[in-house]
Amino acid sequence: MNIPRTxxxxxxxxxxxxxxxxxxxxxxxxxVQVVLLDKNNxxxxxxxxxxxxxxxxxxxxxxxxxxxILKDFPNFYFRLADVEEIDANKNKIKTNIxxxxxxxxxxxxxxxxxxxxxxEVEKYSMAMKTIPQSLNLRSLILENFEEALLTSDLNxxxxxxxxxxxxxxxxxxxxxxALAEIKKGILPKDYPDLDTRLAQIHIIQSxxxxxxxxxxxxxxxxxxxxxxxxxxxxxxxxVTNYDGKTVTTNTDLTFETATVVWAAGVKGAxxxxxxxxxxxxxxxxxxxxxxxxxxxxxxxxxxxxxxxMASEAFPYGHPMMAQPAIQQGDQLGDxxxxxxxxxxxxxxxxxxxGAMATIGxxxxxxxxxxxxxxxxxxxxxxxxxxxxFLIGFxxxxxxxxxxxxxxxxxxxxxxxxxxxxKNKLKH
Amino acid sequence: MNIPRTxxxxxxxxxxxxxxxxxxxxxxxxxVQVVLLDKNNxxxxxxxxxxxxxxxxxxxxxxxxxxxILKDFPNFYFRLADVEEIDANKNKIKTNIxxxxxxxxxxxxxxxxxxxxxxEVEKYSMAMKTIPQSLNLRSLILENFEEALLTSDLNxxxxxxxxxxxxxxxxxxxxxxALAEIKKGILPKDYPDLDTRLAQIHIIQSxxxxxxxxxxxxxxxxxxxxxxxxxxxxxxxxVTNYDGKTVTTNTDLTFETATVVWAAGVKGAxxxxxxxxxxxxxxxxxxxxxxxxxxxxxxxxxxxxxxxMASEAFPYGHPMMAQPAIQQGDQLGDxxxxxxxxxxxxxxxxxxxGAMATIGxxxxxxxxxxxxxxxxxxxxxxxxxxxxFLIGFxxxxxxxxxxxxxxxxxxxxxxxxxxxxKNKLKH
Numbered sequence: 001m002n003i004p005r006t007x008x009x010x011x012x013x014x015x016x017x018x019x020x021x022x023x024x025x026x027x028x029x030x031x032v033q034v035v036l037l038d039k040n041n042x043x044x045x046x047x048x049x050x051x052x053x054x055x056x057x058x059x060x061x062x063x064x065x066x067x068x069i070l071k072d073f074p075n076f077y078f079r080l081a082d083v084e085e086i087d088a089n090k091n092k093i094k095t096n097i098x099x100x101x102x103x104x105x106x107x108x109x110x111x112x113x114x115x116x117x118x119x120e121v122e123k124y125s126m127a128m129k130t131i132p133q134s135l136n137l138r139s140l141i142l143e144n145f146e147e148a149l150l151t152s153d154l155n156x157x158x159x160x161x162x163x164x165x166x167x168x169x170x171x172x173x174x175x176x177x178a179l180a181e182i183k184k185g186i187l188p189k190d191y192p193d194l195d196t197r198l199a200q201i202h203i204i205q206s207x208x209x210x211x212x213x214x215x216x217x218x219x220x221x222x223x224x225x226x227x228x229x230x231x232x233x234x235x236x237x238x239v240t241n242y243d244g245k246t247v248t249t250n251t252d253l254t255f256e257t258a259t260v261v262w263a264a265g266v267k268g269a270x271x272x273x274x275x276x277x278x279x280x281x282x283x284x285x286x287x288x289x290x291x292x293x294x295x296x297x298x299x300x301x302x303x304x305x306x307x308x309m310a311s312e313a314f315p316y317g318h319p320m321m322a323q324p325a326i327q328q329g330d331q332l333g334d335x336x337x338x339x340x341x342x343x344x345x346x347x348x349x350x351x352x353x354g355a356m357a358t359i360g361x362x363x364x365x366x367x368x369x370x371x372x373x374x375x376x377x378x379x380x381x382x383x384x385x386x387x388x389f390l391i392g393f394x395x396x397x398x399x400x401x402x403x404x405x406x407x408x409x410x411x412x413x414x415x416x417x418x419x420x421x422k423n424k425l426k427h
Numbered sequence: 428m429n430i431p432r433t434x435x436x437x438x439x440x441x442x443x444x445x446x447x448x449x450x451x452x453x454x455x456x457x458x459v460q461v462v463l464l465d466k467n468n469x470x471x472x473x474x475x476x477x478x479x480x481x482x483x484x485x486x487x488x489x490x491x492x493x494x495x496i497l498k499d500f501p502n503f504y505f506r507l508a509d510v511e512e513i514d515a516n517k518n519k520i521k522t523n524i525x526x527x528x529x530x531x532x533x534x535x536x537x538x539x540x541x542x543x544x545x546x547e548v549e550k551y552s553m554a555m556k557t558i559p560q561s562l563n564l565r566s567l568i569l570e571n572f573e574e575a576l577l578t579s580d581l582n583x584x585x586x587x588x589x590x591x592x593x594x595x596x597x598x599x600x601x602x603x604x605a606l607a608e609i610k611k612g613i614l615p616k617d618y619p620d621l622d623t624r625l626a627q628i629h630i631i632q633s634x635x636x637x638x639x640x641x642x643x644x645x646x647x648x649x650x651x652x653x654x655x656x657x658x659x660x661x662x663x664x665x666v667t668n669y670d671g672k673t674v675t676t677n678t679d680l681t682f683e684t685a686t687v688v689w690a691a692g693v694k695g696a697x698x699x700x701x702x703x704x705x706x707x708x709x710x711x712x713x714x715x716x717x718x719x720x721x722x723x724x725x726x727x728x729x730x731x732x733x734x735x736m737a738s739e740a741f742p743y744g745h746p747m748m749a750q751p752a753i754q755q756g757d758q759l760g761d762x763x764x765x766x767x768x769x770x771x772x773x774x775x776x777x778x779x780x781g782a783m784a785t786i787g788x789x790x791x792x793x794x795x796x797x798x799x800x801x802x803x804x805x806x807x808x809x810x811x812x813x814x815x816f817l818i819g820f821x822x823x824x825x826x827x828x829x830x831x832x833x834x835x836x837x838x839x840x841x842x843x844x845x846x847x848x849k850n851k852l853k854h
Contacts, residue, residue, distance in 0.1 A: 001577070002576060002577055002578075002579060040843075040844065041569060041573065041842075041843065041844045042843045042844070042845075058485040058486075058487040058488065058825075059485075059487075059843075059845055060485040060486075060487075060840075060841040060843055060845075061485065063843050063845070064840070065617070065840065065842050065843060067616075067617040067618070068616075068617065068840065068842075071616045071617060077620070079573070079576070079577075080570075080573040080844070097577050098577070131845055132845060132846060135845075142468060143507075146468065146506075146507040149429060149506070150428070150429055150506075150524050150525070151429075152429060189494075189495075189498045190492070190494040190495065190498060191494070193504070392840060393832070394828070394829065394832040394836075394838075394840050395840070397828045397832065398485075398825055398828055398829065401821070401824045401825055401828055402821065402825065405820070405821040405824065409821075411821075413487075413491070413492065413495065413819060413821050413822070414487040415468075415492050415495075416467075416468065416469045416486075416487060416490050416492060417467065417468045417469070417507070418469075418486055418487075418490070418558055418559060418562075419559060419846065
């Protein structure tokens with residue numbers, strides 16, 4: 001890779017997600033060379049992907065060019081690259097655009113959807129972790145409605161209008177709420193010749209409550225909101241398979257559906273060379289110590305979803321969400337600077353800023369440390385926080401305009417099949 | 428196709444572009460059944476495609492769901508379909524989703540890029556007539572810059588940063604201007620390690636002036652604006668081939684480039700069954716009479732780009748642009764209603780509302796019937812007119828926000844490679 005060696009130590013960061021970007025910002029204007037590698041040339045604001053899938057937002061307004069985030073930083077290099085292997089002992093990585101030596105390596109490669117080894121489910125169901133995946137889901141939902149118009153077979157039409165979401169975490173809950181609003185507000189107008197009662201939205205949750213990481217009150221209220229929106233919640237049910245037509249479960253329940261969204265789990269996106277049993281723990285995450293150092297190395301770190309820092313409070317590592325990633329990136333920035341001056345690093349301490357999820361119009365749940373609230377005010381807080389954390393003034397403005405419009409008009413205008421997902425409709 | 432027969436006559440419209448949508452709107456709330464077919468579920472505002480390609484706008488804000496345009500109209504049916512054949516004598520069309528009988532048929536299938544039979548040029552160069560094509564071009568431009576960073580071969584880097592636009596019509600001119608502004612405003616910040624002087628933008632024009640359809644003054648001024656922006660204009664040069672590496676011309680000139688945008692012409696998108704020599708004239712357009720009736724048929728019409736209504740003023744038909752399409756769609760709506768009441772139809776008379784093109788920041792040219800002007804005021808007029816003709820309040824707001832942002836910040840934030848175009852970068 002064409003990157004000049006300078007007298008500054010070279011820090012290579014793999015991944016431009018919340019963790020990688022927070023770290024890179026921290027290291028800007030310091031006497032280090034930073035090389036950030038990502039498969040995409042943009043940072044994705046994952047918490048709003050479900051709105052892209054449901055036509056509420058453009059993909060472009062929840063993505064941000066990585067080069068632009070870091071454009072004013074000297075000694076900063078970005079490369080669009082897929083990291084194929086890490087040679088930890090030779091301080092080298094192998095990528096699709098060549099090899100690169102590092103002085104310090106930070107793995108911030110994030111997570112991917114966890115299908116728990118079920119290849120059939122993986123083949124037929126939709127994930128929603130990236131922008132292209134979210135756009136595929138958007139296309140599929142709309143293509144299903146178009147197809148439902150064409151069939152006179154009631155079972156087939158049912159399957160096309162049935163949406164099964166596996167997993168009742170924030171992603172599943174937010175997607176279900178948005179689909180329920182489409183069913184109520186848009187389907188009857190766009191498809192007057194379809195019986196919209198056929199459109200059923202199911203959440204399948206393996207445990208006994210949704211939004212498991214949140215408070216009991218938030219969980220109960222979210223369930224209440226969803227049920228009022230007509231979403232069917234199936235608790236204590238575990239999906240065993242999906243063959244493209246039928247979802248089977250560990251109970252008698254089965255679902256005939258053309259659309260399964262798999263939001264039942266994520267796993268660390270490990271990279272060859274650091275993926276041996278030695279390094280990897282539950283959820284396919286890299287074991288790190290309290291300084292985010294990968295087990296056995298002083299100059300290799302992991303932060304964000306990929307890192308598992310086990311502690312008393314978090315025996316299986318921090319939740320795989322934006323906040324721990326940002327905080328770890330931030331702190332590692334400080335720690336690397338300390339390390340370079342041979343000063344002691346500070347152990348990471350997670351500040352839990354709370355959690356929130358939106359269910360729909362005027363309906364959200366928010367858990368803060370000392371205050372848990374639900375309903376319209378929670379919804380405003382949810383919107384404010386998401387706008388605040390979105391990178392870029394333009395993105396904030398565009399998202400704001402869309403939200404105001406969608407709110408006033410009960411609408412979602414980005415219901416466009418720009419790249420058809422089903423083969424037969426490709427052109 | 429699953430569309431109920433009613434006592435109303437059925438009018439089938441092929442294509443939801445400017446012409447088809449204008450016609451459908453005109454026929455709304457009348458005692459007719461309207462079936463609109465399109466390959467996409469959205470209407471595309473083609474005049475702004477070049478801004479999608481150059482990262483200035485999201486694709487979603489220049490597209491509009493067709494179902495939504497027509498949602499309040501009774502007796503209206505939309506189907507996402509590819510029309511494969513027209514059986515004019517049996518009043519039937521064949522599509523990928525089944526057959527459909529019609530009482531009246533209106534072909535509004537628009538136009539596609541005309542490569543004038545050069546399959547190699549078609550294979551290697553980029554077109555910009557649809558949203559997916561524009562997004563492909565956006566990806567390619569950005570991928571080229573990323574790749575230019577990786578090579579130490581100066582010729583290869585040159586080719587990657589060289590942009591050749593074939594055709595100096597409005598599309599070519601507007602794209603060239605936007606690329607020149609990217610070169611000036613964004614490249615130096617995003618790619619500090621690239622010598623941006625290498626980025627050359629060429630327009631190749633076969634005749635002796637650009638913006639041929641406009642006034643001499645507009646053409647001269649546009650040329651002046653482009654030259655000030657650093658665009659190279661090659662007049663009286665005709666491209667003979669492009670093999671993916673080298674553009675050859677009818678002169679000694681050749682261009683080494685990884686990107687050729689073919690904006691040198693369009694041709695009617697004819698459909699099997701009405702594509703025999705009898706019907707088709709110059710530019711692959713369907714011959715129609717002054718009522719837009721296809722030669723030999725009383726109940727089959729063609730409007731917009733696909734229709735060639737030869738007259739004294741327009742011996743080869745009207746220009747293939749939005750205005751004639753909208754006006755023909757409008758008028759045909761009235762005429763069909765007259766026809767249904769057995770009243771005489773009115774011949775079409777084109778009202779030329781003028782033409783305009785933007786070159787860049789504060790730089791546009793406008794030709795009205797009695798007033799031709801260029802510069803900053805023209806640029807405001809251009810923006811106002813484009814916002815006005817864009818369908819949908821949300822789209823207008825989002826485009827407006829983007830334009831204000833881009834203007835103030837000299838920026839284009841949608842420089843995202845969401846779907847990589849080059850195979851090697853696909854993931």
